[in-house]
Every structure is written in C-alpha cells, then in structure tokens.
Amino acid sequence: MSARPAAEAGPPAGTVDADRSDPAYRDWLKEAVRRVQADANRSADTHLLRFPLPERWGVDLYLKDESTHPTGSLKHRLARSLFLYGLCNGWIRPGRPVVEASSGSTAVSEAYFAQLIGVPFIAVMPRGTSPEKCRLIEFHGGRCHFVDDPRTMYEESAALAAASGGHYMDQFTYAERATDWRGNNNIAESVYQQMRRERHPEPAWIVATAGTGGTSATIARYVRYMQYDTRVCVADPENSCFFDGWANHDPGAVSDRGSRIEGIGRPRMEPSFVPHAIDRMMKVPDAASVAAVRALEGVLGRRAGGSTGTGLWSALKIVAEMAAEGRPGSVVTLLCDPGDRYLDKYYSDAWLARQGLDITPYAEVIAAFLATGRWPRAGL
Structure with missing residues (x-):
C-alpha cells in the first residue's frame, strides 16, 4: 500500500527537463520560497485557551487554538x-x-x-x-x-x-521530517513560551491526535531535546490502526475501514508516525469524541472539529487521574480546526443516528466530571 512520491526524482520517464540550472527557474524558486516565508512572518502565534476548572483541583487544562491560522x-x-x-x-x-x-x-x-x-x-x-x-x-x-x-x-x-x-x-x-522539531517556532516551542507565566509552566502532559503523526513526533522530540519532564499522549479514534500498532509493537498494523473522525486515524501505520517517541496512547470511541466537542461548545462557546474532541476526551481523563492522585500540574491539548466545517456531521443528530452513535453516556461522564472532579465510569 505504501507509495513513494512519484515525481521527487524529476519528471516522468520519457520527458526532458532542462531547467534545473535555468536562471528563470531559480528566480521562480526564490520568489516562491519568499512568499511562503512571508506568510509565516505575517502570522501571529495562535492562542492558548484556558479550559476553566476549579482552582482547588490543582490541575489546569489548556487548548492550543490552531483554528486561527489563515486556513483555519x-x-x-x-x-x-x-x-x-x-x-x-x-x-x-x-x-x-x-x-x-x-x-x-x-x-x-x-x-x-x-x-x-x-x-x-x-x-x-x-x-x-x-x-x-x-x-x-x-x-x-x-x-x-x-x-x-x-x-x-x-x-x-x-x-x-x-x-x-x-x-x-x-x-x-x-x-x-519537514518540520524543524528543535524549535523555529514549531507548535511545541510555542506552547512552552505561552506557558511561562502559568502556575504550572511545564505541562505534565501534552495530548495530541495523529493523522500523519507529524505533530506528535514534533512535540515528543522537542520535549526530549529540551530535557523537559512532560509526557506525550496520543489519542486515537475508532477505525484507526495507530493504537494497535503502538501497543503491539507492530509496524504492519492495518485497519479495514476509514476513520469517521476527519483528519485523524489511519488505515495503516504511516511513516511519519513515530511510536517510540510517545509515552501513552488512548483509544477513544467516536461517540466520546463528539460528546467532548459538544461539551467544549458549552464551556467555551467554541465549536471545534471531531479531532479536537478525541484529544479533549483523553485530556479530561488525564486531568481526572491527576486530581484523584493529588498531583498538581497542567495538561495541554489541541483545538485543531473549527466546527463549522462539520455542521452536517458532529453537530448533526441525524448524522449520529445514521452512524449508530449514542453520545449520551459519554456526555453524562463529562458533565459528572466537571461537576465533581471525579471520572464516574471506569469503563469509559
């Protein structure tokens, strides 16, 4: 199933490419690189949102809001x-x-x-x-x-x-490999810079989700490079092989169907997924992902995509574990994209019914946790 880039060595066989040292090509290349770098220079950093939790729990939860990028x-x-x-x-x-x-x-x-x-x-x-x-x-x-x-x-x-x-x-x-994991304002460096004045500036956990695996690899490598004690958890949806491949040390793990949570979950272990850099994984039911993004809307007034819900469900479970053990600290997860792209899916009860997804028990767990600080159902 793996296919290498068809054109990375040049044009298709049978064609002649004479522009590799052509000044016109080099001028085009310099201008193209300038335009892409200028886009980065124009972009302010994305917000780090605080998810409100009672101070007495001793645990703070944040969402890195990546939906504010120019392409959302x-x-x-x-x-x-x-x-x-x-x-x-x-x-x-x-x-x-x-x-x-x-x-x-x-x-x-x-x-x-x-x-x-x-x-x-x-x-x-x-x-x-x-x-x-x-x-x-x-x-x-x-x-x-x-x-x-x-x-x-x-x-x-x-x-x-x-x-x-x-x-x-x-x-x-x-x-x-395309992202500089040592810094250069990557997402991990940005999180740590924004956390500097918080009461727990070094996160105990950062929770990511995996589509390519590139984000979790960047975060995990940066944590090790900077010698932080932060642990990295990857939340995986249904119909994805990443959790099984990680848990069973199986690089050949596959799934026989596609993920319902757009943007994350894959049918094969992707080359950019780096399992040995990850400290923990959670398998998250799709109904839990949807319940979590709907709860997020109720708490912050923000709609987000399903992948945000997958990460948020896992982050809330980690917060509950820390609170139950009396371990103060902070947890960071990602708000990956806006919910207005999914109004006909994760915010549609008709779509949930067609998919056979019942979010009620998961919504009840989240509501009970936010009210009491305890995760009420061990099986969820």
Missing part, C-alpha cells in the same frame, strides 16, 4: 513546512501540479500555499469528506479528486502526479 487548522503549519521542504528539494516545479492524499484540512492548507506560489493543486480524498472542506479547497484554487476506498488514496495520488508530471507531496511520509 493545525495543518497550516504542516502545509507551510511541506511546501518549503518540497521547494528546497527541487520537487515542486513551476506550472506543475502538487498532488496530496488528504481527508480535508491538509488539502485546504496546501491549496492555499499552491495558490500563493502559483502552481495547480489536486486533493485526493475520500468521497465522504465534508462538503465545507471541499468548498474551501476549491476556494483556494484547488481541485478535488475523490476515491471510494480511503486506502487507495496513496496510489491514486502517486498515479496522478506521475501522469501530470507533478509532485506527490505525501504528507504521511514527510510530515515528521
């Missing part, structure tokens, strides 16, 4: 890094399309950067991707190419890149 999600950071990586490697060429396998948010962000530097963009995605994400991809000048089986996205993307002479970006391979 955590994937804006990744897309910027991937474009710089592809440009500086000579893989992205003027006039040739960039192709990506994506369930939505990465494609929205990559469409933005493709338009910024003036190259075509094609997103290969499952047919059930939210219409709002498709609209945003097209708004930024991209084109959507749908597949019925999410497991075929890799091969389809590589084939499209080969046929067009373009570049298959392959976020699932390059996410963990």
